[in-house]
Amino acid sequence: MPYPKILGIHVKSFKGRLQLARTLHALEVIKRDILRSDLQPNLQAMEELRSVANQCATELGFKPKEMEKWWP
Known part of the structure; x- marks a missing residue:
């Protein structure tokens, strides 16, 4: 199911930021921004971003x- 236009823009933006993060601290900052955003009520979007964040954290050296998971 596609997202409404504005939510789709936010998801794409946050995905890009997560993939460009170079440190675990940067991921924490982006995670905080996501949790403060209007995406919070959309469980599908949150799960998608959580998955990307966990993958990025593993690539940055998070040893689970x-x-x-980095973001359970």
Whole structure:
């Protein structure tokens, strides 16, 4: 299901920011921005961004313990 136009723009923007982050601290800042955004009520968008953030965190060196995620 596609997002309404404005939410689609926000999702695309946050995905780009997450993928450009070079440190775990930068990911934390972007995560905070996402949690403060108007995407909060949209569970599908939040899950999509959470997945991208967890992948980026792993690429940046986050070493999860068994079944642990950077952004649960």
